[in-house]
Amino acid sequence: MSVAAAPTVRRSLRIVATGVRRQPRWFAAAVAGSTVYGVMTALTAWAIGKVTREQVTPAVEAGHATSGQLLATAGWVGGVVLVNLVAVVVRRIAAGYTMYDVAAAYRRDVTRQYLRLPLAWHHRHPSGQLLSNANADVEATWNVFAPLPMALGVVVMLVAGIVQMVVVDPVLALIGLGVFPALFLANAAFQRAMSPRATRAQQLRADVSEVAHESVEAALVVKAMGRESEETERFATVSHRLRDANIAVGRTRGTFDPVIEAIPTLGTLAVLAVGTTRVAGGDLAPAQVVQIAYLISVLAFPVRALGWVLGELPRTVVGWERVDAVLRAQGEMRHGEERLDGSGPSHAVLRDAHYSYDITTEEGEEARSRVVHGVTIDVPAGSTTALVGPTGSGKSTLANLVVRLVDPERGDATIDGVDLRRAARGEVPGTATLVPQQTFLFDDTVRGNVALGAPLPDREVWEALAVAQADSFVRQLEHGLETRVGERGASLSGGQRQRIALARAVARRPRLLVLDDATSAVDPTVEQAILAGLRQSSAGTTVLVVAYRMATITLADQVVFIEHGRVVDHGTHAELLGRCAGYERLVTAYAREAAERAAVAGDEELAR
């Protein structure tokens, strides 16, 4: 085997070994079946040589065949064929189990990582790529299990075949010994030429998938802006690159396939020529020449399974590299041992918190962009605190810090005095609940989306829906609580999705409820009703609310005004109105606007 291909082969063998450890029994069964198959295939030529010599030739020479001769012929060849068949069935089914079981195991592992890794990691990886890692890349890695057992059987077959040749005639065996290494070499050269092209095609398949994903998700905007042609152009560009890469793969295959096919054919022809010469020299019987010729032709096809395995190996390596990158990704949120087992409303504090996002510049460099600068916020137990600030001032990041969706870079976040980094797994979500700005619903029923798997009685689900002002529209749905909402709640409107998400939070009876502008898609009267409902039902809850609306803000015991990732001021609404100009400008914007308009209208009327 060529030296250049060796690293890939060695690497991929290690990867294969990793896979085998996940499913050793099925793999062993497949290899066992394949071993029997290898021996039996080589024995087919031997059986045919045997019956030709012992039964057929005498019968032909005698000018008539006895039933004993025919029975022996059928028995020997038929027996070998049947055993071989059973072995092949075992090999293939067991190989299927190995391949799909290992792939399923890795899909579970990869998706576990998706659930385990922090949000910052998710933000750095396009979702199309992550889907492709869990699907196509896992498949590419373990597809090798389809031809691998057969290839191992072929090795056995070759050993059996070569032994047979040596026993029959060492000179003809030399031809066999030339043919098989030549096949190996051709295959190795093929793999070496193929590997970079296959890698490129695989990468481009992922690119095509990424563009398709983004564009389909953007479908509404694309349509509303009439950009179908531009998007198609963008997709066509990557599709054409993939096409060219696939054609390059085809050209490589087209170059090597005929060569690999010609080698055993030429070998067989050489056996005939040399064999006849040996027969003329009296060293060999004619039937033995035919036996070896037959052997090479029988073995030539399965030998290609070695080529298939070698062909899969580059894909295995590339697929594995991508899968392994996910599996090895670090940055999992660590959890401590402490419990948040208080009862009643929680006391949440952010102390001198800093936070930056990882960004990638146009030049592809990693950089960090700081969005929160030394923020301290104290949310007393049982209070309602409003977080107010202009768009892009860092409020959502603060909300995420409070419920530990992200950890501060510096400073800390605590609930009831416990540093959230030291809280045990599940403690924070069990205590504090965030309703994010961007609603996410699961492709599940309304009940499933509200209860999220908790065994809540109907009554509690309905109560939560009522608080979120979602009960009446849910009642009108065809199957009520059991209505499936579709992928990401596609069958509901934005406002309806928000209310289901709100009900989901209420149903958990959190001790700290963080609302990140969670009613933006709901109209004012409904929002008022929701706020009233929350006040009644959340007597035991501390509330932190990101809000713009005065009604929400004035419900708050305390207002924290944020600008450019810093706390500008905090106090009651009245205090801030009196002393903080920025705050005043922000919250009274609508009222001032209305007053100005009224004044202008008044002037116009006076002027008439």
Add this chain to the structure above:
Amino acid sequence: MSTAIGPAAHLGTVATLRRGFRLSPEIRRGLGVTLVLAAVTTVGRIVVPLAVQQTTDRGLLAPGGPDVGVVWRTVALASAVVVVTGTCAYAVNVRLFRASESGLATLRIKAFRHIHDLSVLTQSTERRGSMVSRVTSDVDTISQFVQSGGIALVLSLGQIAVATALMLVYSPALTAVVWLCFLPLLVVVRQFQKAVGRAYTSVRERVGDMLAAISEAVVGASTIRAYGVEERTAARIDAAVEAHRKAAIGAQVRSVLAFSSGQLVAGLTLVVVLVVGTVLAAGGHLSLGELLAFLFLVNLFTQPVQQATEILNELQNAVAGWRRVIGVIDTPADVADPGEAGTDLPRGPIEVEFDRVSFAYPGGPTVLHDVSLTIAPRSRVAIVGETGSGKSTLARLLTRLMDPTSGVVRLDGADLRRVRFSSLRERVVLVPQEGFLFDATLLENVRFGRPSASEAEVRLALTELGLEGWVDALPRGLRTEVGQRGESLSAGERQLVALARAYLADPDLLVLDEATSAVDPSTEVRLQRALDGLTRGRTSIAIAHRLSTAEAADEVLVVDDGRVVERGPHRDLVGQGGVYAALHASWSAQQRGG
């Protein structure tokens, strides 16, 4: 009216292939030459049996001892044939690859384009992941089939034909025996193929389910963490992964059984040929060389038959994928571009007219009842109403994202269904609540509104909207990467980008569907003023639940339960004490904090 995307399940295998070929004309281009070359290639495959027969009968068993000269000449000739046919094989490979990959790229792009041409309603009948798989993994399946099986299939069929021809020359009787052994197989294989085909269709469906489940873990990452439902999500993914594993193994077992039936027949044929051949040879009807050649030929015959069985199984898999792609393309775009036959809207302010328009979602209740209204050119109209009252439906009908169930929407007197999309999308722009951002820079995202705009024009647009301060505060200004789906920005910031994008597009009719719902009040007021100035002389329609927008509008339309119940300027409506007055009272109370 709206159609769900189907798998085109009604198409049989042959019909699917024929339709697939028609959609990808490149596949058929030059196919004749390729097939001739393939025929030459297959001749190379009978070289060995022919050489064996010649060697045995005229060389090894030549009267008067082995004739070495004849054998060496035969072998030399045969080797030359191998070289020639090998060259043909190369040409066949390259030609087929080029044709099929070009054809599949065309198919992929057509399907992709068609997804965008489908109406919003049709798009929403299928999960995004599943729709994406129709232009990605489904096409990849076909491509992989062509790469691994398609060429082999062509060569296999040729090989069967050539092997049969040579067998007939040697012994018609023994050829008949071989074929008789195989005929039952063809029947059995067909049955198996159907079962295998169904199994692979099911595998593809399970792949779609699995992708959808996995995408929840990716797209819903923050919700899953906020609610600590990692385990529940994991359980849902596991169920989908397991269903896929089971389906895949089921398909594998069926395909193995189908393959084994071929293998069994191949083995039995070999036995029968040996036995019958021995009898024939003993009777002097066949030379020993011919009998031996037959053993090679049976191999040449059974190997491609088995291979073809297997390839046909793979073909089923590819056909299932092909069917799904064709399913997209064959789904009628029910909100279709009239194209050449349509009319263009002249530039200038647009008048909007709803003429007895009703709308119902397919199988759902009517959400708009017989709405008739006219919006004068140059007017700024606000549409208000409770959630679910039908406001957004109005916006979607107005921009022809959907067509009314009955009645007509007209722009400048032209039936919207007759207006060319190129004209419509240039003149009328909708800004939805969640304006999707692409994983690119801020500059590129704004430029999406008008791809020809220069950077200076983009900057000017942002300045005119009063957003230059915000842009400059971003880490890299206009060059800031917004992340996938714009996730590096807040929801409010994403709305600013979407608005700037629409502004840059410079439409004559601007429709804002809660386009500033996540923006802070002072920014919103600033934007509102900027837009007021800029939309002067154009028609603008804003759907909003913040009534500040309504206060500023020339006219307010109040929608309730699918009907326009009130309309008029803000001041008049407040005085009327109706639905609007109540909404407004509640809104002002909120602003005062009451």
